[in-house]
Amino acid sequence: MTAANGRRVDLTLDLRTFYGREDGTDEIRQAARNRYLEAFWYGDIFIYSGHSHFGNGPLEPSLYTPENFPARYQIAFINSCLSFNYYNRDFLTKKARGELDMVVNGMPSYVSTAGFTTAQFLISLLDKTPKSYKQILQDMTFDFSWRNNAYEPMRVVDGETDNIYNPNSFPLTLEWSGPSF
Numbered sequence: 339m340t341a342a343n344g345r346r347v348d349l350t351l352d353l354r355t356f357y358g359r360e361d362g363t364d365e366i367r368q369a370a371r372n373r374y375l376e377a378f379w380y381g382d383i384f385i386y387s388g389h390s391h392f393g394n395g396p397l398e399p400s401l402y403t404p405e406n407f408p409a410r411y412q413i414a415f416i417n418s419c420l421s422f423n424y425y426n427r428d429f430l431t432k433k434a435r436g437e438l439d440m441v442v443n444g445m446p447s448y449v450s451t452a453g454f455t456t457a458q459f460l461i462s463l464l465d466k467t468p469k470s471y472k473q474i475l476q477d478m479t480f481d482f483s484w485r486n487n488a489y490e491p492m493r494v495v496d497g498e499t500d501n502i503y504n505p506n507s508f509p510l511t512l513e514w515s516g517p518s519f
Contacts, residue, residue, distance in 0.1 A: 351464070354381070360388070360396050370396035378407050383463070387417040387447075387456045390424050399428030407433050415441040415459050417452055426496055437497070441471070444492030451480040471495040 356373040359366050377384050416425045421442040455478045462477040475493050
């Protein structure tokens, strides 16, 4: 349930997760690419957490064209090493049919924190009180208490510069009627 400017609207959250091998035979890579094509086309939020593959994987930007993306707003969080350098520019230019905000890493992201940071991104994004990207990125910081510091792989948000949410001009609240986080 959302309330926008006093008007209540029921929404359904359809969370689809895909898991599978990406490396190996051409058949394995094609099966992974098919999962990404489905996620790009049907998803409003695309989250990838894994290896960047740097030119040799099923998420390789050169494998996709604007026709692989719908003509609507989407968010993509690619939680892989150096995803800013590798995915950001290429996917933003390929997404010509719609609008895309990319959340990417400038430094390596470690497998030991990938589950936490990916979950925090989704939880923070779907919080009952809408948050800015700055707040969402802060929520994703993982504390390596055994090292006496927090590690942040220089995450940035890039994309639609005119996509600025203002809670004063468009108040929005979320109410969950199903399972809670």
